[in-house]
Amino acid sequence: MTRTLIENGVVLTMNPAGDIHEDGCVLVEDSRLAYVGPRGGLPRELDARREDAAGRVVMPGLVNCHTHLCMIFGRTLATNTDLLSWLDLQMPVMRALDAEAMLAAQTLGCVENLKNGNTTLVENLFAPRSDTVSPEDCAFAAMERTGIRGTVARAFEALRFDPAFVETPAQQAERVRALHARWHGSAGGRLRLSFGPLLPWTLDESMLRASRALAGELGLCLHMHVAESAEFNRIIERHYGRPVRNVELLHETGCLGPDVQAVGVSDLSPREVALLAETGTSVILDPQTRLFWGTGFPPLAPFLDAGITCGLATNGPAANCGQDLFESMKYACATAKTAAGDPRVLDARRALRMATVEGARALGLDGQVGSLETGKQADLITIDLRQPHLVPAFDLEAALVFSARGSDVRDAMVDGQWLMRDRCLTRIDEPALLARAETLAERSLERAHVRRGHHRTLKGTP
Numbered sequence: 001m002t003r004t005l006i007e008n009g010v011v012l013t014m015n016p017a018g019d020i021h022e023d024g025c026v027l028v029e030d031s032r033l034a035y036v037g038p039r040g041g042l043p044r045e046l047d048a049r050r051e052d053a054a055g056r057v058v059m060p061g062l063v064n065c066h067t068h069l070c071m072i073f074g075r076t077l078a079t080n081t082d083l084l085s086w087l088d089l090q091m092p093v094m095r096a097l098d099a100e101a102m103l104a105a106q107t108l109g110c111v112e113n114l115k116n117g118n119t120t121l122v123e124n125l126f127a128p129r130s131d132t133v134s135p136e137d138c139a140f141a142a143m144e145r146t147g148i149r150g151t152v153a154r155a156f157e158a159l160r161f162d163p164a165f166v167e168t169p170a171q172q173a174e175r176v177r178a179l180h181a182r183w184h185g186s187a188g189g190r191l192r193l194s195f196g197p198l199l200p201w202t203l204d205e206s207m208l209r210a211s212r213a214l215a216g217e218l219g220l221c222l223h224m225h226v227a228e229s230a231e232f233n234r235i236i237e238r239h240y241g242r243p244v245r246n247v248e249l250l251h252e253t254g255c256l257g258p259d260v261q262a263v264g265v266s267d268l269s270p271r272e273v274a275l276l277a278e279t280g281t282s283v284i285l286d287p288q289t290r291l292f293w294g295t296g297f298p299p300l301a302p303f304l305d306a307g308i309t310c311g312l313a314t315n316g317p318a319a320n321c322g323q324d325l326f327e328s329m330k331y332a333c334a335t336a337k338t339a340a341g342d343p344r345v346l347d348a349r350r351a352l353r354m355a356t357v358e359g360a361r362a363l364g365l366d367g368q369v370g371s372l373e374t375g376k377q378a379d380l381i382t383i384d385l386r387q388p389h390l391v392p393a394f395d396l397e398a399a400l401v402f403s404a405r406g407s408d409v410r411d412a413m414v415d416g417q418w419l420m421r422d423r424c425l426t427r428i429d430e431p432a433l434l435a436r437a438e439t440l441a442e443r444s445l446e447r448a449h450v451r452r453g454h455h456r457t458l459k460g461t462p
């Protein structure tokens, strides 16, 4: 048995009582947490490797409930367009990815998440049909290699989408069954599969019902963009030929429930909020990305009042140009306060819960991760408090939400394995990855004939 004692740090447990231990200890045995609490609760003699966390916070790894690492090579492209035009501009780059580029994109994205303290992520993957590239295998391989805890949420497009991406429902079901057999629950349960329509109009009612049946049969979650903007609801009305709103449509087709994650949710009626609450559907909020597109943002207070589980996300690196969940926490508070006209509506403690244990609940993982409690998987991060922007920190939770950044994360552990020590990755040659990813991104843009503005490479050539 491998035993590691992380001591002398401030331990933020995110347990139900909200315990914070000023001189706390975390004992890791193999992949699990064997003790979390004050030093006095440990036996005097303990055979363990000791890690000094003085000046640091030790807390659960963050849970990024929704991203698109498959789009990472589109970062900084089309930053001044609306959501659907932005998507149109990104598609040629996605069509240009070969297997090596997709693997590098996914690996780069996993590394970026780890370096921001996100030890769990959901990759909402969409890619063109191909006989030579298996994008899901690339994504899972990147998660396996980097050590991150990850779900591939495979997106469906059967209708009203770029023909290069469209598959029949039968092809989708066959693919999901194969991926389920190959990857779901692998790497000691660290890797998982889910699926759902990329956009509400890329399936019809019968396909939505079939998706629900397939998810039920295989025990998989449904993960999908929902009511991202008022325009979304107008497009749904047009395509479905009747005055139906996004959440109503999902309710009709049985696609709401505790195993469903609704991402975006910025244009909901009170009835739709009630339907989400009644069915136990989780919402995933990416406020900084909503602001980036100017599409409005979720009001949040009605979700909190209705008792809906709220996870946080960055959305894709091409959508907001980063993967920093500390930004998501800060913007969640700012947008919730602005929408409600009430600064009390969302405090730092709840925002931290959304980024950790509540996000884990949204994904059905709260029995395993999201808080530092005995018996859970040892997924944790440390944050360096000895920095100008974190001194003084009279209120630790407020400091983490309003002052801290992803770059303050020093160490990251998943399943008891250190994946980052003092900001150095333990499994990946980061300089080599960055150089190769840049070369492959350049190649993809050239293949896609994408025009771009001023551009510099890492090598400094204009």
Ligand SMILES: [Zn+2]
Pocket: 066, 067, 068, 124, 225, 263, 315, 316
């Ligand atoms: Zn998204």
